[in-house]
Amino acid sequence: DQQVKQNSPSLSVQEGRISILNCDYTNSMFDYFLWYKKYPAEGPTFLISISSIKDKNEDGRFTVFLNKSAKHLSLHIVPSQPGDSAVYFCAARTRTGANNLFFGTGTRLTVIP
Amino acid sequence: DAGVTQSPTHLIKTRGQQVTLRCSPKSGHDTVSWYQQALGQGPQFIFQYYEEEERQRGNFPDRFSGHQFPNYSSELNVNALLLGDSALYLCASSLVGQEGGWSTEAFFGQGTRLTVV
Numbered sequence: 001d002q003q004v005k006q007n008s009p010s011l012s013v014q015e016g017r018i019s020i021l022n023c024d025y026t027n028s029m030f031d032y033f034l035w036y037k038k039y040p041a042e043g044p045t046f047l048i049s050i051s052s053i054k055d056k057n058e059d060g061r062f063t064v065f066l067n068k069s070a071k072h073l074s075l076h077i078v079p080s081q082p083g084d085s086a087v088y089f090c091a092a093r094t095r096t097g098a099n100n101l102f103f104g105t106g107t108r109l110t111v112i113p
Numbered sequence: 114d115a116g117v118t119q120s121p122t123h124l125i126k127t128r129g130q131q132v133t134l135r136c137s138p139k140s141g142h143d144t145v146s147w148y149q150q151a152l153g154q155g156p157q158f159i160f161q162y163y164e165e166e167e168r169q170r171g172n173f174p175d176r177f178s179g180h181q182f183p184n185y186s187s188e189l190n191v192n193a194l195l196l197g198d199s200a201l202y203l204c205a206s207s208l209v210g211q212e213g214g215w216s217t218e219a220f221f222g223q224g225t226r227l228t229v230v
Contacts, residue, residue, distance in 0.1 A: 036221075041223065042223050043117070043205075043224050044156070045220030045221070046218040091155075091179070100171060101158060101205075101219070103146075103148075103156045105155050
């Protein structure tokens with residue numbers, strides 16, 4: 001039972017344009033959401049997070065939007081850079097399962113120079 | 114400041130054998146979680162150790178066990194290996210926050226690639 005879903009396995013974007021990565025979830029008990037970035041042969045690296053009490057969080061070029069009614073979140077990268085090319089994982093946790101992250105299957109972003 | 118380190122990086126084992134994977138958490142962290150990432154999937158939570166005890170467990174059989182040492186490092190043991198255990202095993206460390214929660218981000222190691230033949 002996949003509680004966190006990333007329905008786009010891949011995305012290609014031109015350098016300088018906006019990248020939008022999407023994530024859907026089914027568990028209404030999730031209260032915290034995270035995005036991780038993963039390069040080949042490396043572990044996932046934390047990128048940005050958002051609490052369920054917010055609908056937007058911004059950190060430099062990265063912004064995460066949360067739509068609780070739709071159980072949907074998205075990661076916007078503006079402007080996209082070739083170094084952003086990686087696999088992006090959406091993850092979520094519940095209040096009681098703070099140490100148990102549920103991950104999506106990932107979206108491979110390719111930024112074309 | 115050393116991040117999370119895992120050893121070995123790669124491992125090949127035969128069906129039925131046992132394997133031990135090791136993890137040293139990031140300096141200052143006291144909690145270690147283990148994840149299994151099968152090919153084409155996202156990481157799946159196996160279990161988490163804090164104060165040398167297993168605190169939470171995901172949907173994995175008892176063949177998967179672990180240990181945490183006083184210096185916060187951890188081991189993951191898998192007995193009676195199956196072909197389906199072939200995966201990337203990730204260790205993540207964090208710091209217990211208020212009310213037993215954890216810091217808002219977990220730091221991951223580079224993983225151990227286990228191949229069962």
